[in-house]
Amino acid sequence: MTRRIKKVAIIGSGIMGSGIACHFANIGVDVLLLDIVPRELNAAEKAKGLTLEDKAVRNRLVNDALKASLKSKPSPIYHQKFANRITTGNLEDDIAKVADVDWIMEVVVERLDIKKIVFEKLEQHRTPGTLITSNTSGIPIHFMSEGRSEDFQKHFCGTHFFNPARYLKLFEIIPGPKTAPEVLDFLNGYGEQFLGKTSVVAKDTPAFIGNRIGIFSIMSLFHAVKELGLTIEEVDKLSGPVIGRPKSATFRTVDVVGLDTLVHVANGIKDNCLKDESLDLFTLPDFIDTMMKNNWLGSKTGQGFYKKEGKEIKSLDLNTLEYRAKKSAKFATLELTKTIDKVVDRFKVLVAGKDKAGEFYRKSFAALFAYVSNRIPEITDEIYKIDNAMKAGFGWEHGPFQIWDAIGVEAGIAMMKAEGQEPASWVADMLAAGNSSFYSVKEGATFCYDIPSKKQAKVPGQDSFIILDNIRKSNQVFKNSGVVIEDLGDGILNCEFQSKMNTIGGDVLAGLNKAVDLAEKDFQGLIIGNQAANFSVGANIGMIFMMAAEQEYDELNMAIKYFQDTMMRMRYSSIPTISAPHGMALGGGCELSMHADKVVAAAETYIGLVEFGVGVIPGGGGSKEMALRASDTFRKGDVELNILQEYFLTVAMAKVSTSAYEAFDMGVLQKGKDVIVVNKDRQIATAKAHAKLMAEAGYTQPVKRNDVKVLGKQALGMFMVGTDSMEASHYISEHDQKIANKLAYVMAGGDLSEPTLVTEQYLLDLEREAFLSLCTERKTLERIQHMLKTGKPLRN
Template identity: 80%
Template sequence: MKRLIKKVAVIGSGIMGSGIACHFANIGVEVLLLDIVPRELTDAEQKKGLTLESKVVRNRVVSEHLANALKSKPSPIYHPKFANRITTGNTTDDLAEIANVDWIIEVVIERLDIKKQVFEQIEKYRKPGTLITSNTSGIPIHFMSEGRSEDFQKHFCGTHFFNPARYLKLFEIIPGPNTATEVVDFLNEYGEKFLGKTSVVAKDTPAFIGNRIGIFGIMSMFHQVKEMGLTIEEVDKLTGPVIGRPKSATFRTVDVVGLDTLVHVASGIYENCPEDEAHELFKLPDFISKMMENKWLGSKTGQGFYKKVDKDILSLDLDTLEYRSAKKTSFATLELTKTIDKPIDRFKVLVKGTDKAGEFYRKNFTGMFAYVANRVPEITEDLYKIDDAMKAGFGWENGPFEIWDAIGVEKGIELMKAENLEPATWVTDMLASGNKSFYTIKDGASYYYDIASKSQKKIPGQDSFIILNNIRESKKVWSNSGAVITDLGDGILNLEFQSKMNTIGGDVLQGINKAIDLAEKEHAGLVIGNQAANFSVGANIGMIFMMAVEQEYDELNMAIKMFQDTMMRVRYSGIPVVVAPHGMTLGGGCEMSMHADKVVAAAETYIGLVEFGVGVIPGGGGSKEMTLRASDLFRKNDVELNVLQEYFLTVAMAKVSTAAHEAFDLGILQHGKDIVVINKDRQIAEAKKQALILAEAGYTQPIRRKDVKVLGKQALGMFLVGTDQMQAGSYISEHDKKIANKLAYVMAGGDLSEATLVTEQYLLDLEREAFLSLCTERKTLERIQFMLTKGKPLRN
């Protein structure tokens, strides 16, 4: 049976419920969001003369929760207008409306008695066949559906979103005892394809997969920090980006999530898993109990493991439970990994450390290895699901079994035994059967060790993905130090950046030109895409800084010209070029996207021309392109200056989209041409498909533009008056004004006496001249140096 999801009902509008509602709105689904009716009036409502029967009062809870969610940062919604897809109501007056939805999601308080009451009410109105799921984070699913009808139980299961629902990819599906197989299969596919999630089917065990493993990791850290005499800053230094984890690491993450949330899940595991060999680790340490008593729960209460006082961030001393100034931390072991770019390659070095960091990693990793091995098959039959859950739910770059593989399975066992830990029997059986690793790659696909068959099995669901890590070596066509060209099949090549932060320097530009050369000679099209954390943070400003400091202006001019020419090759090659941006796509990365035949952007794409932050204007065709796009929007009787001003402000204010959908408003992505994909894992496959469509439709090399309308002195005068006023009002500095005036000159087309049609090359020459002149300014060099050393813009 074909099942379509056109409308969902979300019952419960708290942080989680509103977040789930917003994410369904993100993907175009109509949402009915319901919550309880208040029992009493607020003072403000009484002053207005409202009664408990007033609709605004009856919907107050849901309205306030949704409003708070939409105001929160980062936003739960891709674009403000998408909130119009959400209708609010209350469970007393509007519950009958659930008869018109395709999926009902319960997100009320984590109490079984309340959930069962809600389900009893839902069953009065729910039409047969409607999906009904609970977003519980730990209550056993089989308890919830007791006493419900056969149809209810057949279509009921747990669907555990992680908070925030938009950003965390894990989507756990927990079947109940009577859940139909087709319901589980549908939710699994829907999560991946439409919600953009990593769907993981979990067993109905306490805390399921993600929280069972994640909370173990945090709770064991709580005990370890006291045993080893570590500070919270030291633990956060050791458990952050250096091992491929979020910047918030351990203690900052707990502050953000809320200590009470963590304690609730940990206590549930402690109470419901008496046979767990790590049972005592889930018991709260004294300092956690004291923090709970003091209501030091983290961000929501203003203090937790960290506390902000004025501009200072204080940290908690776990011995005295007093706040003190944060201490700088450094470890010799970490210094050894500074030249190793990928976290997966650092683990072998980290476990060999002879200092406290090395000891910490050996204890931490071996404890985790032993724990996850013992959870198979208790919480899942398939080890890869544990890795998927930790990567998608906790933001780990590598899951526990992947880390164990990186260290070496046998080496991991050796380290475990040194810590008085024994590996699960199935791990030693695996080695005895000749399988030396948990994962292998074969014929471009990932395989995992299957315990039941004692053999490597293909991880299901890969057919709709292209995983560059799996094909890079076997399908490599060409490479240099900064770029790799691989054959995606069907006549489509892929160019992948390999530079640090995917910056665009000479080696990447060489790779782009080489990829276009190869594609024009022997292939049908080209995709420019990668699967790193970010698409590209822009041009290699370190190279620009060195040339400018050495006053090598001829070389710098040639470098900028090469960048511009390469972007124009992307636009005017003989084959379709599809660019697939995601994550940070800044400066030159944005310019490359703007010159593509088509952009296939991941929903989470933060794209913009940010060159003002380093004291220059976009110099790789970005200033030209924004002028061209404004020109293309000029219409008879329009006020053309207003259109141009919008594009000018996008660049001058260094606007960056907070999601791909916002980039359409900025004029960076174009309606009717560029598309957005929700699941980043499907992005390269979709980009390949779009390149093939363009090629098979009879792609014709575009003709270079000679008809860009520029407004000359009319626009330039307006812009210069504007920057004068901005500086006079102290909104911008003198150097900001200088940069803005340079941009104004380019986007006006110079000081032409009247509106004129010019070529793209004319604008590129103006752009390059302005960029070069700004590189001679001391304040620009200060900005570039500050960005290189501090990683953030300087406003001087």
């Protein structure tokens, strides 16, 4: 039987329930979101004369919860119109509607007695064969299905989303005693392919995999902070981006999640994992007890480890338990890693540190390595599942066993023993069997040590992915300091940026041109894609600043033209070009995508032309392209000025999409041409499939455009009146007005006396001239310099 999910019912509309409902709506599924009926009227309902029988009252809790979720930031939904896919109701009037859904998911309060009552009610209306799952962070799954029918138990298991459901990729699947294998297989595949998650099947143990290891890691640091005499700022500095963890690191993460949530899970582990050799670490330190009593739970109560007073953020002194001004955190060991771009290459340096930072890393990694090795086979039988859970659920760039590999398995064991820790016996067996690492790469695939067979086995589920790290060396066709070009097979090349933050400078442009040359000569198609945190943050503004400051305007003009020519080369090559943006795709990264034949974007793509922030207009074809796209949108009877104004404002306001779906509204992505992939891991493989299809369908080299309709003085006058009134009203600065007027001149096609058809090159020349003239302005140089120093735009 082929199972398809067309409609789901989410029972419980709290933060988690509403978030999950929004994510199902994100992927096109109809959602029935149900919650309880209020027991009394609120003040507003009383004032309106409503009764407890009115539908608005009966659905108040669910409607208010969903409304709050849709207003929250970051947004749980890709596009606000997707909320139309969610229907709300209550558990008294609408529970019978669960008979028509394909999957029922319970997301009520974390109490077994309440969950069991909910399941009893649901079973009265559930159609046999319907999937039914509980989103729980730790209640044993086998308790929940007790007393339910055979069919219920066969189709029941735990499905643990991490909050926020849209952004965190971990999707834990926990089978019950009678869960059918085909149900597990379906959920595993559905989570990965449709929900865009990293699916991990876990054993039914307290806190499952992600929270068991994640909470241990946090609790370990809670105890180490006092032992090593560190401040919370120092721990956050040491446990953040330097080791590939989120910026929120440890204490800020706890503030965001809520101290009460962490304490609840930690207590659950302590009470239910009595054979855990590190059980003492789950005992709450005194400062946590005090914070709980004081209700200092983090963001939800206005103070936790950090507290905002006015504009100042203060930190909690763990010795005095009083808030004080934040202190900067510096360590000599961290200075040694500043020149090491790849996080994985830093670990050996960090654990060799001679200062307190080195001591911190040796102690924390030794404890972590010992703990994860001893959790096998308790929480899972597979090493890679622990790493996948930590990367997907806690945002770690590398899982514990990958970090251990980076340090060296034997070196890690020596470090552990020096810290009084012992790994599980299977690690020694692994070394004795001739395996010197947990992972290896062979034939373009990742292999992982398999404990029962004492051999490296291929990690399952890779066949639908192309992992560039695995093929970069073996399939390399060309390399310079800016790019690596890889042969993906089937006649398709991939051009992968390698610059810092994937900025686009001379070497990247040279690499792009080389990639087109190679593809046109010996291949069928070209993808521009990478698997770094961000696709590209734009042009190398440091290079632009240096040329402008030195007044090397001829060289700068040539550099801008080289950028423009490269973009046009991508558009007018004889092979299909596909851009695969994800994360930030800003400025030049956006322009590159707009000039590809097709964009295969990850759903989490934040794309836009942001050049106004550094005092210039898009100069790599972006300004031209927005004028061209406006022209292509003109239809008979349209008010063309209004259409052009929309495209103008997208650039002038430096709009950035909060998802790839929003980029369609901005005109940056094009409906009917560009596509979106929910699971970023599948993006390169999907892009390759599209490139291959386009090539095999008989791709024809496009003809250069000479039919772009520009509106001339008519549009230019309207834009200038608008910018003049905005400057006079102090909405924009004088320099903002100057930049906007330059953009207006380009997008209007100059001061032509009437609407005219022009070539793309005509608009590119106007664009380059405007960009160059702005680079001669002192205020533009101030903006670029400020961005280079602070990473933030300057309004001057």
